[in-house]
Amino acid sequence: MGENGSFVRPSSVPRRVWLRHKSFRVEDIPDDKRSEAMQHMIDNFFQDEPVTSELRKTTKYSEDDIRKFLDNALKDNISLYALDEDNNDAIAGVTILRVSSRANPHKHDACDLSLKSMKRLFTFLQHCHDGVDNFTYQSGSSKVVVDHVLEPMGLSVSPQYRGKGIGQALIQARHKLCLEVGIGATMGIYTSIYSQAIILRHGVETVKDVPYADYLEDGVAVLSGxxxxxxxxxxxxxxxxxx
Structure with missing residues (x-):
């Protein structure tokens, strides 16, 4: 546990390969590959993710802000990527992850709020989180309180690798990693029918539904499209x- 109760990856859990799938291996993103992983997210996730795609019609995200957002998450040292061993370890997919801790739930707020070009996105994400308790879960007839929760911040798969189970492999690997490092639950916002269908295969459930037609900015349903x-x-x- 780090400063103010924030999550720190235990030194007893070294970076390693977490899963193998066909010709792909899923492993921790090393420090010297972070820039490549961020570029993969910029080229894929931030082009395809529905809310971003809709908002950028009128609001351009600066690449500097995107990189600051991704770098902040990478500092939690739990993000993963999938490499294709049959193609010189080309990056096939990336999942950017960070951790929210019960003792310090606002750890990432300072970074998020500083990203002026992404303000509309974070306002929407906060709207989604409103009323959700990230740290209390039902287990049978009992409630379980966890100290650390995984916050998936995006998953990208290169177009040429889609349909090969890379997204599923990244999710399986990240859940396996979480159990090793003491993260007891996961809670994320999924904006696409495709990402929603995939994650719901992994023993989790919908906590809140946010219809796009009901989300308003100054009285305008900006995401209804x-x-x-x-x-x-x-x-x-x-x-x-x-x-």
């Missing part, structure tokens, strides 16, 4: 347990 095919964002989470 996402439906179809995407009717809503979903807050999805749950306890992480060994399968």
């Amino acid at each position: 996402l439906n179809p095919p995407h009717p809503s964002a979903k807050v999805i989470g749950g306890l992480l347990t060994k399968s």
Whole structure:
């Protein structure tokens, strides 16, 4: 545990390969590959993610702000990427992850609030989180309180690797990592019907549904154009347990 109760990855859990899938291996992103992983997210996730795609029609994100956002998450030392061993370890996919801690739940706020070009995005994300308790979960008839919660901040797969199970592999690997480092639950915002369908296969559930038609900026439903095919964002989470 770090300053103010924030999550710190235990030194007893070194960086390693967490999962193998076909010709791909999923492993921790080393420090010298962070820039490449961030570029993968910029080239893929930030081009395809529905809310970003809609907001950028009128608001351009600065690449500097995107990199600050990604770098801040990478500092939690739990983000992963998938490499294709049959293609000189080309990056096939990336999942950027950070941790929210019960003792210091606002650790990442200073960074998020400083990213002026992304203000509309973070306002929407906060709207999604409103009323959600990240740290209390139902387990049978009992409530379980966890100290650290995984916050997935984006998952990207290169176009040429889509349909090969890379997203599933990244999710399986990140949940396996979490159990090793003492992260007891996951809670994230999923904005696409495709990402929602994938994550719901992994023992989690929808906690809150946020219809795009109901989200207003100055009385205007700025995200209503996402439906179809995407009717809503979903807050999805749950306890992480060994399968």
